[in-house]
Amino acid sequence: MTQKISVIGVGYLGAVHAAAMAELGHDVIGLDVDAERVAALQSGRAPFHEPGFEELLRRGLAAGRLRFTTDYAELAGADVHFLGLGTPQRADGTGADLSYLESAVDALAAVLPARAGAPTLVVGKSTVPAGTARALAARLEHVPGAQLMWNPEFLREGFAVRDTLTPDRLVYGIPSADGSAPEQDPRVRALDAVYAPLLEAGTPRLVMGYEAAELVKVSANAFLATKISFINAVAEMCEATGADVTDVAVAIGMDDRIGSRFLRAGVGFGGGCLPKDIRAFLASAEQHGVGEALGFLREVDTINERRRARVVELASEMLGGLGGRRITVLGAAFKPDSDDVRDSPALDVARRLLDAGADVTVTDPAARAGAQRLVGEDRFVQDTDEALHGAELVVLLTEWPEYRELDPARTAGLVAAPRMLDGRTVLDPAAWREAGWELRSLGRGEAP
Numbered sequence: 001m002t003q004k005i006s007v008i009g010v011g012y013l014g015a016v017h018a019a020a021m022a023e024l025g026h027d028v029i030g031l032d033v034d035a036e037r038v039a040a041l042q043s044g045r046a047p048f049h050e051p052g053f054e055e056l057l058r059r060g061l062a063a064g065r066l067r068f069t070t071d072y073a074e075l076a077g078a079d080v081h082f083l084g085l086g087t088p089q090r091a092d093g094t095g096a097d098l099s100y101l102e103s104a105v106d107a108l109a110a111v112l113p114a115r116a117g118a119p120t121l122v123v124g125k126s127t128v129p130a131g132t133a134r135a136l137a138a139r140l141e142h143v144p145g146a147q148l149m150w151n152p153e154f155l156r157e158g159f160a161v162r163d164t165l166t167p168d169r170l171v172y173g174i175p176s177a178d179g180s181a182p183e184q185d186p187r188v189r190a191l192d193a194v195y196a197p198l199l200e201a202g203t204p205r206l207v208m209g210y211e212a213a214e215l216v217k218v219s220a221n222a223f224l225a226t227k228i229s230f231i232n233a234v235a236e237m238c239e240a241t242g243a244d245v246t247d248v249a250v251a252i253g254m255d256d257r258i259g260s261r262f263l264r265a266g267v268g269f270g271g272g273c274l275p276k277d278i279r280a281f282l283a284s285a286e287q288h289g290v291g292e293a294l295g296f297l298r299e300v301d302t303i304n305e306r307r308r309a310r311v312v313e314l315a316s317e318m319l320g321g322l323g324g325r326r327i328t329v330l331g332a333a334f335k336p337d338s339d340d341v342r343d344s345p346a347l348d349v350a351r352r353l354l355d356a357g358a359d360v361t362v363t364d365p366a367a368r369a370g371a372q373r374l375v376g377e378d379r380f381v382q383d384t385d386e387a388l389h390g391a392e393l394v395v396l397l398t399e400w401p402e403y404r405e406l407d408p409a410r411t412a413g414l415v416a417a418p419r420m421l422d423g424r425t426v427l428d429p430a431a432w433r434e435a436g437w438e439l440r441s442l443g444r445g446e447a448p
């Protein structure tokens with residue numbers, strides 16, 4: 001049955017969620033304070049690179065099931081309001097900044113009509129420290145009929161549409177999971193009605209307390225970050241002993257208890273989520289007096305940073321110093337199939353190489369604007385061949401398919417010297433060396 005839905009905050013998460021809810025047949029209005037973003041979405045233009053999103057957006061708009069606004073008053077008629085606002089790292093590093101969420105809840109509360117019958121649901125989707133939902137619920141207490149739930153989002157950039165429409169699980173956080181059948185709870189029933197097509201397709205739905213729902217999300221991201229830093233720590237051992245980390249990763253990944261995903265060694269994790277989420281998780285643990293228990297996350301962060309420094313060190317070794325040397329960095333986005341450069345390992349390394357005096361050129365298929373902002377307009381070259389021209393060292397830092405599939409012989413003809421530093425451990429060392437390249441890969445040591 002069609003539900004009237006609002007999505008407040010149509011950044012990455014919110015915009016995809018809004019379009020996905022329209023795809024499920026609901027009547028959706030998305031709100032953002034950024035008028036330019038609202039105008040772009042309303043005209044069917046995706047403000048970010050995400051496969052399949054623009055089609056979904058246009059379908060929703062054309063069917064009249066999706067529209068966007070900057071005016072809270074227009075949300076008053078919706079039955080379910082999703083909160084998709086960002087929770088950036090605070091400037092002073094003391095955890096997540098919840099001010100966007102708090103202002104949105106206050107602005108929504110001011111326009112919500114008092115309801116006696118069915119509840120007006122307010123459903124948080126943002127990644128937040130435990131305790132946030134309870135505090136936000138208190139801000140809604142004066143609105144009769146308003147009920148807050150926490151329903152974390154697990155989408156990955158690059159797979160956002162698929163992850164939203166076919167998630168691994170749905171998690172519902174309610175004020176207290178008292179053990180009574182969730183089916184009796186009017187809030188659960190109301191959210192089930194929104195996700196009915198997903199539930200009918202067999203998606204597991206878990207109902208738990210607010211704090212558990214909040215912790216599911218941050219622990220999932222912390223676990224993923226830990227897995228990456230774990231394999232990157234092993235990668236350092238591989239470099240030191242002459243082993244190949246991809247051999248180790250494939251073999252340990254075949255144990256079901258470990259699993260093969262998120263064991264790709266390389267320059268480490270970046271993006272708008274994993275780095276900020278592990279820091280916020282740690283900060284939140286400290287505030288709850290259990291900082292020591294999560295102290296290993298500091299090490300996860302440190303290992304991740306070390307990989308970036310290691311690339312710079314290797315580059316310097318390969319070139320015998322960095323000053324004035326022509327280096328081409330392949331990749332600027334924090335991962336392929338994204339134009340997101342937030343905490344991008346590739347751009348961080350490019351910046352460090354520049355700071356060390358190298359003459360750096362950066363190229364990326366999608367992240368032009370972000371790269372230009374962070375390394376300077378004149379440092380970015382869109383065309384891969386042109387970017388490679390004259391390089392004394394090529395550093396692969398985002399594993400876009402076009403870089404993984406570069407032909408070593410042809411590429412050798414473009415550069416000034418055939419030196420490759422594979423920062424994502426994705427190139428076939430034998431093939432590149434056969435074509436005359438000096439190749440070093442993170443996590444692949446020289447055999448003794």
Ligand code: UGA
Nearest residue numbers: 153154155156157228262263264268269270271273334335
């Ligand atoms: C991450 C989580 O994977 C999502 O489940 C979560 O919903 C999302 O954060 C979020 O909190 O919003 P995302 O940031 O889009 O998603 O990107 P990932 O695919 O997790 O990649 C993160 C970083 O880890 C990238 O820089 C990637 O290159 C790196 N990575 C990933 C590795 O270095 N090795 C791997 O094996 C996997």
